[in-house]
Amino acid sequence: MTILELREKRNKAWEAAKAFVETKRDNDGLLSAEDAATYAEIEQKVQNYSAEIACMEEMEAMETELNKPVNTPITGKPMNSGKAPEKKSGRASDEYRDAMLHAIRNNFRNIRNWKGT
Structure with missing residues (x-):
């Protein structure tokens, strides 16, 4: 599963959590104990998606870092080091x-x- 797919699932879960809260509130704007527990489960699922996304991003960053070349080749004269020659x-x-x-x-x-001088 890619990071983009996980982000989409997290966004859908979050939208579902917000919709759940809006539909389950009573006249006082409160949730029942059962609905609060269900919302906590949905919120935990969103947090789990976020943790998995962070883990995959760290893995991707590490992979990118490890794929970089170890050193750079010498493309010019070693004593010159890319500077203009001194007069x-x-x-x-x-x-x-x-x-x-x-x-x-x-x-x-x-x-x-x-x-000469």
Whole structure:
């Protein structure tokens, strides 16, 4: 039985309980002892439906939690962690590295002007 079906049954039982009370009241607006006992049984049935619905919702939430992946896969570079790369300065900059590699490859005959700070 699904949660939706249990909710519908609970609503029908509650409507039946309200209708029962309205039809069984006497002139003073009170219920007899037998009718009060019957109403208590109907009300207990509504509470039982509510408890079963709560139990099934907790089970569904637990199932959803257990079906989640245990960990998330690494989709980017681990050191990057999704942040924009920091702009390096001085000898650590990409411009300095490119200029130094160019100079080494040309045996320092053709040196570029590095624009560093």
